[in-house]
Amino acid sequence: MNQTVEHVENVIAQRYKAGFYTDIDADRVPAGLNEEIIAMISAKKDEPTWMLEWRLKAFQHWKTMREPNWAHLKIPPIDLQKIHYYAAPKQENRPKSLDEVDPKLLETFDKLGVPLHERARLAGVAVDAVFDSVSVGTTFQKELKEAGVIFCSFSEAVQDHPDLVQEYLGSVVPYRDNYFAALNSAVFTDGSFVYIPKGTRCPMELSTYFRINARDTGQFERTLIIAEPGSEVSYLEGCTAPMRDENQLHAAVVELVARNKAKIKYSTVQNWYPGDENGKGGIYNFVTKRGDCREDDARISWTQVETGSAITWKYPSCILRGDRSAGEFYSVALTHNHQQADTGTKMIHLGRDTTSKIISKGISAGKSNNSYRGLVRIAKKATNARNYTQCDSLLIGKTCGAHTFPYIESANPTAKVEHEATTSRIGEDQLFYCRARGLDEENAVAMIVDGFCKEVFKELPMEFAVEAKALLEISLEGAVG
């Protein structure tokens, strides 16, 4: 009996390769959520008064709000008073460079395939590594600085670029926006900050790797990207967490601001621990991501590959304020076992001649539930707005569910909105065809699913497309047969 359990655990451990835990002394604030705790977090980060005041205002407002319940999700009650809102690896002083970072931390990121030390760095990709509540370090800072690009942790930005943070923080996602955004605004700890100056094309891909490590904590990161007129940036985030029987909360906020003719491409490979095959454990992923095409001809593109988390509640959106601005959303969401995902986007057309494109691919296996929820709103003044939505679902097996909730609101008669949706089951004939050519069942499923996701994968930067594909294969292990 024990042997069987062990075997099963081994198999699952292989499936979720990022499931290890790093044993490191942590500096943690006591569990609980109140003004004192918020002040403590702010003090730990040595924040200016305006920052603490903003947090407290958000907290006051949050207390008046309720958890959203409109999603097609079964969310068990979450006791927010039991969570530690700040946990950071203990260190004497803030390390000045990556050489001073605890080797255990560097090793952790090495193991996750995100080496931070000089020799092994990913070529052409600058990385900000966030471990629980703090940023461990950011690579290639010198090179980026030469181009005038600021890429640092959010905490550093508060210290070093307070004017920019004050001007833009909450300007896309106000703390009043929703329950989880308000919570994040009160207790957020770290995240990335990006500033691309006027006319600059960021010389390398920027990426942030989020790692949850400590027990009974939540991760509340905040990312802010500002692209000045005529600038361009491609940013990618990845996320993992140890395997635990308890659920952990991750409530992030991401704000993007694209000014005149600026382009922001934001890609996510989300691989938070999904829980075991019985639905025990896993991350609750409640995220608010929004981009503002604030001026004319701005362009924001979201690409997400969501394979992890026990529950995903996430709608990366675009506000198309500037005339001729464009928003895109490409998504692959895969759920297996008992995972639940309610994800999609909002495209808010405010300017004239604005365009948006939505390509969503949902894959459900096991006993999981996968929903697409998308809003396309054309405001009165958005003359000649265009939207194209394509929303496909693929079912593997007979015990999973796929749902589509499209909302279209048009207040301008010149709008053109197209919506296409398909649902299919992995065909027995496709599987047999592949197997008759020599591919085993798992490879055949992986290949069919990969083909299904092609349109989205081709939007990812090359290295990450490969990673996303591998991740999908691992996540689908045991989905058939």
Next chain:
Amino acid sequence: MLSINNLHVSIDNKQILKGLDLEVGPGELHAVMGPNGSGKSTLGYALAGREGYDITEGSVTFDGNDLSEMEPEERAAAGLFLAFQYPVEIPGVNNAYFLRSALNAQRRARGEEEQDSMGFLKEVRASLKALKMDESLLKRAVNEGFSGGEKKRNEIVQMAVLKPKVAILDETDSGLDIDALKLVAEGINRLRDDARSFVVITHYQRLLDYLKPDQVHVLSKGRIVESGGEELSRRLEDEGYAFLEAAEA
């Protein structure tokens, strides 16, 4: 090479093949003809191992192996190939990538080294050229948007690259125009040698004119009811299957 004895196959408990015997030696090409619903496609699927095609009685040995014990991919790796009557579309999966993955999966299963991409491309290009197919088909998704004729020719390209020991061709000639039919027949003939065997399921004499089968069998109601040489297929072409009923009566 392929030895089928008293084969009974049922689908959803419905008996389709009812005691089929067929002996195909190395290097031989056998044609299987027969009216619609006689069980020809069932024979192909059962040999390739499709789920739901249950062997309830009898046996099939292929190259010394009991086929009924093997998964479809194991049969493929052992050298059994089925050209589908209706090749399946796999959206988003590159045709060349699909074929190379299949080839290398078979090679790995046989303990052979994988073929590198250069060698593979050379070979597949040669096959495409021989079948007068455009190279751009390699970059398209498997069978997606292919015309009926392109799909059938694509099966022959796959066969040429996978080099099976025995190939079962299920109505590969149906839906082909005269020129394409000739190309497909030539494609099959190029692969013929002393060792490789073929079971060609067809309705038409025209393909057999090119292939010159060693034996022709007539399948009716789940059994081989008549076997002979080329002259049998010509007789069928002239007289249809009516004489079967006459013989039974």
